[in-house]
Amino acid sequence: MKRMGFLGPLGTHSEAAALYLREKLNEESELVPYSDIYSVMQAVAVGKLDSCLVPIENSLEGSVNITLDTLARSEALVVNRELIWGVHNHLMAKCSADEVKKIYSHSQPIAQCRDWLEANYPQAERIEAASTAQAARMVAESKAGEGAAAICTKRAGELYGLHVIAEEIQDNDTNCTRFYELCRQPSHVLPKGEQGRALVICDIDGSRAGSLLEVLQEFADRGINMTRIESRPRRTELGRYIFFFDLEVEGDNHDRLQESIGAVRKRSLWLHDLGEFPIMYALK
Numbered sequence: 221m222k223r224m225g226f227l228g229p230l231g232t233h234s235e236a237a238a239l240y241l242r243e244k245l246n247e248e249s250e251l252v253p254y255s256d257i258y259s260v261m262q263a264v265a266v267g268k269l270d271s272c273l274v275p276i277e278n279s280l281e282g283s284v285n286i287t288l289d290t291l292a293r294s295e296a297l298v299v300n301r302e303l304i305w306g307v308h309n310h311l312m313a314k315c316s317a318d319e320v321k322k323i324y325s326h327s328q329p330i331a332q333c334r335d336w337l338e339a340n341y342p343q344a345e346r347i348e349a350a351s352t353a354q355a356a357r358m359v360a361e362s363k364a365g366e367g368a369a370a371i372c373t374k375r376a377g378e379l380y381g382l383h384v385i386a387e388e389i390q391d392n393d394t395n396c397t398r399f400y401e402l403c404r405q406p407s408h409v410l411p412k413g414e415q416g417r418a419l420v421i422c423d424i425d426g427s428r429a430g431s432l433l434e435v436l437q438e439f440a441d442r443g444i445n446m447t448r449i450e451s452r453p454r455r456t457e458l459g460r461y462i463f464f465f466d467l468e469v470e471g472d473n474h475d476r477l478q479e480s481i482g483a484v485r486k487r488s489l490w491l492h493d494l495g496e497f498p499i500m501y502a503l504k
């Protein structure tokens with residue numbers, strides 16, 4: 221049976237998204253929890269897992285840096301699918317609403333609920349955990365009188381014996397996170413004409429005026445729509461960056477897209493082509 225990893229423990233947003241994907245694709249895979257995103261991606265890269273589902277970007281808080289940085293350094297990984305997942309955060313605890321003094325969660329949901337927290341619990345200490353389900357576990361294990369609560373999924377609260385203090389506390393109804401299903405070999409080819417996305421990561425010589433413009437021009441000249449550009453430190457010295465380009469796959473642009481990637485490769489010190497992949501939406 222195929223094995224797909226995700227950021228655990230049970231009850232995370234990542235697990236919910238992985239359960240959805242497994243059901244939607246009607247696949248018989250085993251879902252395997254990992255304690256951090258780096259390890260789950262490495263496990264795929266070295267062949268311990270067939271795939272993993274990891275968050276890449278949230279609509280309110282932006283990039284998940286560990287995913288970007290690990291992708292840039294793992295030549296073995298490609299994107300098999302993208303899943304855009306509606307993220308619903310709830311405040312859950314063992315104590316009552318007026319006893320809450322400490323709020324545990326993953327850094328992303330703490331940021332996704334920033335306005336709500338400021339309006340409702342401005343004095344509460346915010347404590348970061350490795351995931352929302354890990355936060356729920358920590359709250360379950362906290363002592364009575366500590367006033368601990370977690371921002372997490374309903375399932376995490378139920379699994380670890382917490383009750384709901386407030387529902388749907390994200391700062392925006394359209395809160396959603398893009399996940400990548402990563403693997404070593406894509407399980408399918410995006411059929412011609414189907415809409416999707418492509419991802420390339422490259423290192424360009426930024427010391428020369430206009431070098432980024434020249435790269436962007438390769439996409440523009442061939443009518444390739446770039447839907448996102450992101451830079452991350454190259455991790456060698458201050459002021460050196462690598463670039464991530466999300467590119468639209470649509471209609472008949474496959475050949476033009478491949479041509480533009482080839483042209484950008486020539487202008488780059490290195491370029492990783494992470495493939496063309498379909499996008500699935502689950503925005504309930």
Ligand SMILES: O=C(O)C(=O)C[C@]1(C(=O)O)C=C[C@@H](O)C=C1
Pocket residue numbers: 227231232233234235275278284307326328329350351352353397
């Ligand atoms: O902590 C979790 O529940 C996760 O699955 C991680 C994570 C993230 O890293 O962004 C995934 C999706 C949501 O944006 C919130 C948290």
